[in-house]
Amino acid sequence: MARHSVIDDTRPLGVVIVGAGFIADHHGAALRASARARLAGIVDVDAGRASAAATAAGGVPWTTDLAEALGRADVDAAIVCTPNVTHEPIALQVAAAGKHLLMEKPLTITVPSARAVADAFDAAGTVVMAAHTHRFYDYARAVNDAIAGGAVGRPVFARFALLGGWIWPDWRAWVLDPAKSGGHALHNGVHLLDLVTWWLRDEPTVVYARGRAQTAAELRIYDYLEMHVEYAGGADAVCEMSRGHRPSTLDRRDVLVAGTDGVLQLPAEGWGSTVVTESGTSLLHPQAANGFAVQLDAFLDAVADPAAERAMTQADGVRAVALGVATELSIERGEPVTLDEVMQGVLA
Amino acid sequence: MSDTTLGVLLLGFAGLGPDQDHQRSMYEPAFEAHPGFEIVDGDLDDPAVDVVSICVEPDRRADAAIAALQAGKHVLADKPLALTAADAAKVAAVAAETGKVCLPAHHQRFHPMIAAARGAVAGGKVGLPWNVQADFLVAGGTPSPAGELANFAVYPLDVVLALTGLRVRRVYARLTTHWNDGGADDLALLFLTHENGLTSTISVGRTRELADTRPAGLAVHRYRVSGSHGVLDIDASRPAVVLRRGEASSYTTSSGPDGRPRGRLPGWHGPSTVDRLLDELHAAVTAGRPSSPSAADAVHIAEIVDAARTSAASGQPVDLQEGSR
Known part of the structure; x- marks a missing residue:
């Protein structure tokens, strides 16, 4: 909240949400809780979904025409929550309209398109930030603070697992179509790839990944991903992202970081309370800051002062895409893939 | 247990490096x-x-084991049984010919948490296992001059193989040095593909000494087995009494990597992993059956270690040939 005096204080930033799916609700709640921004409207290709979301949000304007929304003078920014394959054209449209963008992860699903989006916003002088929301969760910041404070010396090995069961709807869900989602590495793997890279403060060089279609052999995505990342400074990370575990109620977050001076753990059993009932054992999450709200603040800070250091840079967003692409490629080949190859020799 | 008393010859007082005995x-x-x-x-x-308990220098160990077996003796061999898979295979062949017990000292599989887990997996508690994740991080002690892939990796490899019963077909590995100024690898990451498509990942190494872990004690020792119908978490730093004291202290566990409690604090009650290893030695000898683990298990682990070294050097996965030895 420190830098908002730089922008026009007379009105909060007008933000439209594009794509009224389930993740839009989290962004909408963050907007409602913010004094620095307001929900200015809803855009969705489905008029029924757009109008329903607009009504639920207290009767804000809605449209199926993105250009119409971006043309409004009271719209300063967009939060885009559409299927991943649409991210590039929508982002380029937002950039051309001179508006700021908080893009649901991944920034796009290919490296050239991610770079094109970053370049378009650079040229427009507006902000684009990929919504790697885990960076703004309490646990991720606690781990990052500990590492930044020298708790383990120089981190050399990180393990990070987010494990759960099946959560997606039926076979028609776009996340299950690699052509629309980019695959699970782009859809969810990027959360972990971005986070460990942030924690390790190093540039990734090689990815070796293994994937499984665990829930059903017919899946075209890998609902279980294991991603090994090698870093320029000699560190390694092993990330696991699963929606293929059983029982489907499994809810697991596990962090281990070994450094030159110590070992840090966020034990799987330590981050919530265990509830044991007649129907089984479950995890009661601790109360936590709203990561979407913290993320929105970081985005608003970047909009207010584009020159200030950003919580999530454009290069971070491009790098996450490159790591996701390298993951999918490594699984396909059964071999390690260099970041140089997927970045086409050009550093983000 | 049979009350037969077996005579034991202690042969050799050496190990990987001058300090290991x-x-x-x-x-x-x-x-x-x-x-x-x-x-x-x-x-x-x-x-x-x-029985001959063999701790001669690792490069002479295979020959010593072969001589003992050919003399009609049973063998307990310190790990590693041999420095290469080829040498380990020679020992295994002689053990098979002579019918004598040749027990490699992979004693971590006898850890009370792990032994119970082996039974649970074999009993179908988690369904068909499809992934294992393992961490075996020792803090402090004298770094192995041969590197921790050669030294410690045998333990978690044996545990993963004992838990799953599935041989390894493909190995991708990273070897790095972070704590050991001498240069030998002190962190190995092993990405293994087993029969039936099961995958496993092992981190194994030796960090610097940590105030909250006894010297040469295990800072992290755990396994997660994911199966078609459930997940099994094995924390081998337990069972333990947890202490909070005025000075740095830690769990008092059943055993360190060498199977014995460390330092001034008492260990967990009950037999250590080495005691249970000797239970198996005695039982196999008196029953006239092969031991578990066997020399053949040591051969497969040596194949994996060899492949890991090749993979780490090339940066590419290495396929193991089925039935190559």
Whole structure:
């Protein structure tokens, strides 16, 4: 909240949400809780979904025409929550309209398109930030603070697992179509790839990944991903992202970081309370800051002062895409893939 | 257990590096304390010797084991059984020919948490296992001059193989050095693809000494088995009494990597992993059956270690040939 005096204080930033799916609700709640921004409207290709979301949000304007929304003078920014394959054209449209963008992860699903989006916003002088929301969760910041404070010396090995069961709807869900989602590495793997890279403060060089279609052999995505990342400074990370575990109620977050001076753990059993009932054992999450709200603040800070250091840079967003692409490629080949190859020799 | 008393010859007091002497630190005291064994002064020709406990230098170990087996003796061999898979295979072949027990000292599989887990997996508690994740991080102690892939990796590899019963077909590995100024690898990451498509990942290494872990104690020792119908978490730093004291302290666990409690604090009650290893040795010898683990298990682990070295050097996965040995 420190830098908002730089922008026009007379009105909060007008933000439209594009794509009224389930993740839009989290962004909408963050907007409602913010004094620095307001929900200015809803855009969705489905008029029924757009109008329903607009009504639920207290009767804000809605449209199926993105250009119409971006043309409004009271719209300063967009939060885009559409299927991943649409991210590039929508982002380029937002950039051309001179508006700021908080893009649901991944920034796009290919490296050239991610770079094109970053370049378009650079040229427009507006902000684009990929919504790697885990960076703004309490646990991720606690781990990052500990590492930044020298708790383990120089981190050399990180393990990070987010494990759960099946959560997606039926076979028609776009996340299950690699052509629309980019695959699970782009859809969810990027959360972990971005986070460990942030924690390790190093540039990734090689990815070796293994994937499984665990829930059903017919899946075209890998609902279980294991991603090994090698870093320029000699560190390694092993990330696991699963929606293929059983029982489907499994809810697991596990962090281990070994450094030159110590070992840090966020034990799987330590981050919530265990509830044991007649129907089984479950995890009661601790109360936590709203990561979407913290993320929105970081985005608003970047909009207010584009020159200030950003919580999530454009290069971070491009790098996450490159790591996701390298993951999918490594699984396909059964071999390690260099970041140089997927970045086409050009550093983000 | 049979009340037969077996004569034990202690052969060699060496290990990987000048400081490692598991004969004196582990096996001699364990044999002395274990019913059914008696340490005897003698040689391979002595009929009072039933079992030879071999801790000669690793590069002579295979030959020593072969000589003992051919002399009609049973063998307990410190790990690694041999420095290469080819040498380990020679030992296994002689063990098979002679019908004598050749037990490699992969004693971590006898850890009370792990032994129970092996039963649970075999009993179908988590359905068909499809992934194992393992961490075996020791803090402090003397770094192995041969590197921790050669030294410690045998333990978690044996545990993963014992848990799953599935041989490894493909190995991708990273070897790095972060704590050991001498240059030998002190962190190995092993990405293994097993039969039936099961995958496993092992981190194994030796960090610097940590105030909250006893010197050469295990800072992290755990396994997660994911199966078609459930997940099994094994924390091998337990069972333990947890202490909070005015000085740095930690769990008092059943065993360190060498199977014995460390430091001033008492260990967990009950037999150590080395005691249970000797239980298996005695039972296999008196029953006239092969031991579990067997020399063949040590051969497969040596194949994996060899492949890991090749993979780490090339940066590419290495396929193991089925039935190559």
